[in-house]
Amino acid sequence: MAVSLLTGQVSDLCLGKPALKSLSISSTIGDALLALKRLGENFISIWSCDQHHHNLSAVDRGFKECQCVGKVCMVNIICFLCKEENLSNPATALQTPLSVLIPTSPCLVRHLEPKASLLDAIDLIQEGAQNLVIPLESSSKTLSRKKIVQGTLSNISTLHNNNRQYCWLTQEDIIRYLLNSIGLFCPTAANPINSLDIIDTRNKMALHYDNPASSALPFISRSLEFQASVAIVDSDGKLVREISPFTLNYCDEDVAAAIATLSAGDLLAYVDCGGPPEDLVQLVKKRLQERNLEQALELVEEYSSGASISTSHSSSSSDDEFGMGRSARWMGYSARAVRRSEAIVCYPWSSLVAVMIQALTRRTLSWRCRKVGNLRVNPDAPRCGFSSKVVNGLREAGVSFGWLDILTDDEVRQGLEVISNWLTIPQPYYKGKLVGGCDIILELKTMMSRMPELKTMCV
Known part of the structure; x- marks a missing residue:
């Protein structure tokens, strides 16, 4: 088959x-x-x-x-x-x-x-x-x-x-097509991604949160070629956000002025769904004036008032006829993307199918990270928001699962800390292999309603 x-x-x-x-x-x-x-x-x-x-x-x-x-x-x-x-x-x-x-x-x-x-x-x-x-x-x-x-x-x-x-x-399209027959690819689909040699460590693109956004331009151009994102990191080098081509594609051309004048961190706030904050719009205008970029300033002012520079190229049809004016683009982004520019993460021991579902659901790449959160108390009384979501997600999907109190077993606890750099792990295992974190479990739950075979293979 x-x-x-x-x-x-x-x-x-x-x-x-x-x-x-x-x-x-x-x-x-x-x-x-x-x-x-x-x-x-x-x-x-x-x-x-x-x-x-x-x-x-x-x-x-x-x-x-x-x-x-x-x-x-x-x-x-x-x-x-x-x-x-x-x-x-x-x-x-x-x-x-x-x-x-x-x-x-x-x-x-x-x-x-x-x-x-x-x-x-x-x-x-x-x-x-x-x-x-x-x-x-x-x-x-x-x-x-x-x-x-x-x-x-x-x-x-x-x-x-x-x-x-x-x-x-x-x-x-091809990955979605293959996912419909994912059972044919067992046991590979259930294997952790760090065992499959598919983690891209060569084309990492990262920028400090406070660096000028303009310094990310070469990375943004490359991100289209590699279908990747630009990582935004803090002073300790930890991943905090990302500049994604998927997000920028729902923006308008005034974002060029924002990239030229703002820091990477401020740019993230500028392009998040809902439109840029007024204080950042004013900051962009001020810096454009300081650089004597008057026509770029006009571009930002036209957009802040709902107009578009592209109207000079338009036909007699109005933007309302197409529903693609400035406000419509932002509403379209909010409704379709339903996310901000937070980075989506997975772990080296996450299964291939879990990462596939995570990436397809968010329509972006997943960053491979090392640390995870902790499950507190037990599934009947979790004292952690992520743990509660994992437990509820598994129960809503009709998945039977057991649990182990690792806080009473120093040997197990030390072993988990070695593989995760953290004290405890709230993720479910399947046949001794870690499936994924909170986000992955919730996305698997959604897929299980349409593809019951995932229930027996992944969890």
């Missing part, structure tokens, strides 16, 4: 996928900014051809003439605007050709035929691909929807190569 899973066609994963919205490589950065906001997309695909040339003659000249060459997101635009020369004149910077944001190496986005196997897709991802572009079966319904969108935003298209539509698969 595992063999049939891996040899299945990638078209199976494309069912229900929306057609890619696209821009031509000849478009401007302002066009991409407007498209991201108006369409509510996290990324927009960039194609080598003019999207209006999807006729037979164009196809006859060769498929390679019209290929997806990359993708652009809000983080790309924010990093571009953070450059001193662009921050001094954002409106002019937005007229720059979109090609400057597309890496010369095309490995991040790869084309794949719908009959290719899942194993082929996994091979491309292991080679560094983040998005796999797959042709979709055309239908009158999807084409009519395309016409509605294209009639509103004339430079946005979903059609290429003789009216063909495409979707793309991400690493997340």
Whole structure:
């Protein structure tokens, strides 16, 4: 059965996928900014051809003439605007050709035929691909929807190569697909991550809480390539928060001014859901004035009053029509992400499936940490908030479990301290292996309601 899973066609994963919205490589950065906001997309695909040339003659000249060459997101635009020369004149910077944001190496986005196997897709991802572009079966319904969108935003298209539509698969799509058949991967899925050689220790990116946020720009750019986050640490080097591309993608371009003027710690408060605090907005304005960045100051002032610099690039349609004005973006972030910029952590002995579920639920990476909390008294009367949540989560999921009072056994207690650098551990074990902490248990509980097999395998 595992063999049939891996040899299945990638078209199976494309069912229900929306057609890619696209821009031509000849478009401007302002066009991409407007498209991201108006369409509510996290990324927009960039194609080598003019999207209006999807006729037979164009196809006859060769498929390679019209290929997806990359993708652009809000983080790309924010990093571009953070450059001193662009921050001094954002409106002019937005007229720059979109090609400057597309890496010369095309490995991040790869084309794949719908009959290719899942194993082929996994091979491309292991080679560094983040998005796999797959042709979709055309239908009158999807084409009519395309016409509605294209009639509103004339430079946005979903059609290429003789009216063909495409979707793309991400690493997340494939992991979710594999998770539905996680039982086929036993016992590997239940093994601790520190036994699988999958902890990335080479591409760690960290910044001190009080350092200028601008010093994180190289890290933020790299975080897109590695699909990682930038760790924010305190004076002792302990992880306290993170700057995540996932969070920045729900921000607007005024964040470029915040990155240029605030500390890393203040930036975290600026981008947290709900919008920036007024005192930080005023601090950004003050520092922009001190640096004579008048046009960047206008950008922040326009956003603080609910306007947008991108209106100069917009069509006659209003932001309300699309629901993607300033306030709508922040409300959308609050409703969809439902989290701040706290880092999500796991432990070396957490199981692979637990970390997978944790990462997919939060849609971010998990930081591997060493220390954990402690379970006080017993499951019937826990005196610790985390311990109480773990106990209640297991009971609500219908999981039977026992407990051991380690406070009365010095040998067990010392052994636990060796592996965790802490006195006691509140996490459940399964067949002698530690499953995870409070966050992981609660996320497992949610998954168990949809996937009962996890109940017997993981806890």
